[in-house]
Amino acid sequence: MKLDNIYQEEKKSNFAKVSEIIITMASRPSGFIGLSILIFHVILAFISPYIAPYDFKAINPTLMLQAPSAEYWFGTDDLGRDVFTRTILGGRTALTITFFGSLIALLWGGLLGIFCGLVGGKTDDIVMRIVDAFLSIPWILAMLLIVSLLGTSTEVLIPALGFFYGKGIVRVARAATHDVIAKDFIVSARARGHSNFSIIWNEIIPNVRDAILVEGAMRWSWMLLGFSSLSFLGFGVSPPTPDWGLMISNARGLMSFAYWSVIAPIVGLSSLIIGINLTADAFAKALGIDRSTKAPV
Amino acid sequence: MTEIIQKVKNLSIGFKSKKGEEILILRNISTNIKKGETVGIVGESGSGKSTLALAMMGYVKQGLYTIGGECEFNSSNLLKMKNRDLEKIRGRKIAMIPQNAGQALTPNLKIGYQIDEALQLHSDLKEEEREQKISELLNKVRLPSPETIALRYPHELSGGQQQRVAVAMALAGTPDLLLLDEPTTGLDVTTQAHVLELLNFIAKDTGTSMVYVSHDLGAIAQVSDRIIVMYSGEIVLEGPSRDILKKPIHPYTYGLLKSIPKLSLAGLPQSMPGSQPQPGTMHRGCSFFDRCDFSEEKCKSNSPQLEYLEELNTSVRCFNHKSLMNDSQVNQTVNKIKTSLQDKEILNISEVSISYAKQNLLDQVLNRISDDNPTVKDININIKKGETIALVGESGSGKSTILKSIAGLLRTKGGVIKFDQKRNLSSDLKERDPNDLRIIQLIFQNPDESLNPNHTVEEIIAQPLKLYFGLKGEELKKNIKELLQKVRLGEFYMSRYPRQLSGGEKQRVAVARAFAAKPDIILCDEVTSALDVSVQAAVLNLLQQLKEDFGTTYIFVSHDLAVVRAISDRVAVLYQGRLCEVGPSKDVYQFPSHPYTEVLLGAVLEPDPDIKPKLVAEDIVEEKPPQKGCSFQGRCSRILGDICKNEIPPWQITNSGNSIRCHIPLKELQKDQIN
Structure with missing residues (x-):
């Protein structure tokens, strides 16, 4: 039959699929900007220890609060440390902790949401009420409690952040599952007698994966802001490790006469958050999950 | 000659593909709508019939644009008009009745208010007069007690009543032209007949011209004076309705009429091969060339022009219409179905009742269903091996509910379902033996929903093979290929996704998946109602062929009595979950x-x-x-x-x-x- 040649699209390798999505993302201006910022930050996080011009913890009282110059590009802070060095290093901890935190949030939130959506009934009711209860606790208070009990080590921060930012994902994953669950292919799989695990793995995850990934990407930027707030309050990264939240906190009192020491970390933090947000948006659009579609007429 | 109210001239509408190619949805359409006539536009999904109807009220869907031509109404081109001017025409001069009235009505406003709104916009009546007019309109569409209907909300009306309200709203502006886009498609058979009768009455009573768009030749035949047959964005045949239905002189219409099952004929109609080409894939030659029984070499490279035949008052787009003209009485031949009935009873349904009622706490604890008036009650059917039994009824008759219970998806309240006269099928899916699950397979109505969009055809068919027979590797592949062959699909379909298949092909994949389990009983839930007519016959023929090969028993649910007549050995008529006739x-x-x-x-x-x-x-x-x-x-x-x-x-x-x-x-x- 001649008509068989209409669709040339064959099954693509995963690599081809991913690269196609990235190309689609970069073809929009907002997506291109977002991706560029994100990639810049990630590369910087990897190479900053090698390109940093000074030692980040070298205290030099004679160089206190120097204005930006050819020697110290972003000036120096109240202990005479180079602000440029500390700024390019300041995103590393935040980026790493929140990246792994988001992965944990995605994993537990996504799986629990899908499970609740599939099983329904009493199990769903009970689990969702517990999630609701946790949602009603201000996360920052709970985080402060955990951190003050267990300390501020990475092993505590990653799972704690992952837990608190995964609650929202449970709801999104459950809603996405509900969209899929009513479809006949799930009914068909059930009637054939597949196990719950098989239905989740084969039938549901491929259909809700995109929605959950986009949600996870958005959560990453929120978590970054949350983590920086913790550092700002003194419960995140401990000095002298450079961190944007901590730097903003230290320098905010000196803002009126040494603005450079506070502006640099602010630009670093906000540009990264904007970059992640734009990337997540472009990612959603490239996957066809566009939440801002207009009515047809 | 009567006055022409809408003139469509050389209209082409299309879109730009990602590669920048211009892809045409409508190709050079010209037609006139005369005052007071009802024109039926018929075609398969994707033939451009709705796009044409929308263009007639000056609307082009988002993403599409007018490439050439015009729609002239009152000597002005609607497609070039400003929105402000169009507003004055839409509703007042040209009104539209949508397919799904339930979705077209605002759910939180009362019916009377919504009609009043239409009257405020489209007529110059004063407030007191409008109230009078509302009950007049509701009376005209034959709604019982207009005063109470006007005070109701849309959800308090049935589908047929909602459609009537939509008609009343369209009539509010006393339009000259009424566009109806599949107005009866979602309705039950009896409701559909009533609504069509009403439309006929209104056309006569008000003298409004109507353009009736539908895929259903049956509905079109009841209402229209003239029929336009569309195929792949072109008009292929246009003429008086009687001539077109009785003596079609275009091979497509001829084949279409032959493939529709009829009440008067038992047996399966002949199917038309292939499917309609996708927009943008036709470049040269006749668009129907692939599927045509009468095609010649010249049809491949030259596309025929629409030719007007004076003596028949008909336009046709075919080189060979003369040969069809001489003998084009639709002599429908049917393939008589062979019954492969055996005496052995395979499924006994006795005293089955099913309830959707919510259990109270005590019943939940005791794990029982108490409901003295269940949705489905007293179902007694014994099904023989190799039989095709059809459950027929309108929506709400419980036919799908019974299927679900047989499949184990829905618990029964009482009664026994026995397989092979000895094995009791547990009413709970979780307690059923895997082998009991294998012997009963389901085919669903809508293949878009029953196939996982993220699985390839190979993965879809592999699922039952892996689950029930534990097949792996080469053997699995071999089995999938065999199954695809059985449903007449080539091997190259294995790597495709459902979205790359046409409706008929998707349903074939669903059939292959059901047969992969080597079942004894297949439950078919409205398997052809989502398909185009020309494809429907092919799927029915395939099901029949497979049944003869495998000796499978079918339980066939449908609302379409003609389809049921064509395929089934026995019929059970259901109303409100109770059997009426078997x-x-x-x-x-x-x-x-x-x-x-x-x-x-x-x-x-x-x-x-x-x-x-x-x-x-x-x-x-x-x-x-x-x-x-x-x-x-x-x-x-x-x-x-x-x-x-x-x-x-x-x-x-x-x-x-x-x-x-x-x-x-x-x-x-x-x-x-x-x-």
Whole structure:
């Protein structure tokens, strides 16, 4: 039959699929900007220890609060440390902790949401009420409690952040599952007698994966802001490790006469958050999950 | 010559593909709509019929744009008009009745208010006059007690009533032209017949011109004076409705009419090969070339022009219409179905009742269902091996509910379902033996939903093979290839995703998946109603072929009596979850029959302007089965009195062997129904 040649699209390798999505993302201006910022930050996080011009913890009282110059590009802070060095290093901890935190949030939130959506009934009711209860606790208070009990080590921060930012994902994953669950292919799989695990793995995850990934990407930027707030309050990264939240906190009192020491970390933090947000948006659009579609007429 | 109110001239509408190519949805359409006539536009999905109707009111869907031509109304081109000017025409001069009235009405506003809104916009009536007009309009569309209807919300009306309200709103501006986009497609057969009859009446009464868009030749035949047949964005045939339906001179229409199952013919109609080309894939030659029985070498490279034949008042786009003209009486030949009936009973359904009622706490604890008036009750059917039994009824008759219970998806309240006369099928899916799950497979109505969009055809068919037989590697592949061959799909389909397949191909994949489990019983839930007519026949033929090869038993659920007639050995008619009539299909379609069967049979629309539907009963919708007595008492036109209201009617068996559950003696039923 001649008509068989209409669709040339064959099954693509995963690599081809991913690269196609990235190309689609970069073809929009907002997506291109977002991706560029994100990639810049990630590369910087990897190479900053090698390109940093000074030692980040070298205290030099004679160089206190120097204005930006050819020697110290972003000036120096109240202990005479180079602000440029500390700024390019300041995103590393935040980026790493929140990246792994988001992965944990995605994993537990996504799986629990899908499970609740599939099983329904009493199990769903009970689990969702517990999630609701946790949602009603201000996360920052709970985080402060955990951190003050267990300390501020990475092993505590990653799972704690992952837990608190995964609650929202449970709801999104459950809603996405509900969209899929009513479809006949799930009914068909059930009637054939597949196990719950098989239905989740084969039938549901491929259909809700995109929605959950986009949600996870958005959560990453929120978590970054949350983590920086913790550092700002003194419960995140401990000095002298450079961190944007901590730097903003230290320098905010000196803002009126040494603005450079506070502006640099602010630009670093906000540009990264904007970059992640734009990337997540472009990612959603490239996957066809566009939440801002207009009515047809 | 009568006045022309809408003139479509050389209209082409299309979109730009990602590669920048111009892809045409409508190709050079020209036609005129005269005052007072009803024009039916018929075509398969994707033929551009809706795009044409929307263009007639100056609307082009987002993403599409006008490439050339014009739609002239009152000597101005609608497609070039500003929105502000269009607003004055839409509703007042040209009104539209949408497919799904339930979605077109605002859910939180009362019916009267919504009609009032339309009147405010489209007429110059004063407030007191408008109130008068609202009840006048509701009366005109034959809604009972207009005053109370006006105070209701859309969800309090049935589908047919909502559609009537939509008609009333469209008539509010006394339009010159009424566009109807599949106005009866979602409705039940009896409701559909009533709405069509109403539209006919309104066309005569108001003298409005109508453009009726539908895929259903049966519906088109009932309403239109003239028919336009569209294929792949072109008009292929246009002419008076009787000539087109009786003597089609285009091979597409000819084939289409041959592939529609009819009530008068038992057996499967012939199918048309292939499917309609996708927009943008046709470049040279006739668009119907691939599927045409009459094609010649020249059809491949030259596309025929629309030719006007004076003597028939018909336009046709075909080189060979002359040869069709001489013998184009549609002589429908059907493939008689072979019955592979065996004496052995394979499935016994006895005293089954199913309830959707919510259990109270005590019942939940005791794990029982208590409901004295369940949705489905007293179902007794014994199904023989190799039989095709059809469950027929309108929406809400419980036919799909029964299927779900057989499949184990829905717990029964009482009764027993026995397989092979010895094995009791547990009513709970989780307690069923894996082998019991394998022997019963389901095929669903809509293949878009029943196939996982993220799985390839290979992965879809592999699932039952892996689950039930544990096949792996080469053997799995070999089996998948064999199954694809059985459903007449090539090996290269294995790597495709459902979105890359046409509707018919998707349904074939679903059939292959069901047969992969080597089942004894296949439950078919409206398997052809989402498909185009030309594809429907092919799927039915395939199912029949597979049945003959494997000796499978089918339980076939459908609302389409003609399809049921074509494929089934036995028919069970259901109303409100209770059986009305069970019998061999050739007898059920003859009289005497249950009054409800009579209503259903009367409402079937045949693609023949001479066969008008018989409207026996009112098309009211009952929410719940009656507490006692006959289930059909509320709508029965032959109701005897208290006996029907209080006593469950007895089973009466006719000479030919079908059982009818009615209080009226068979002789009297026969006497009344034959007249």
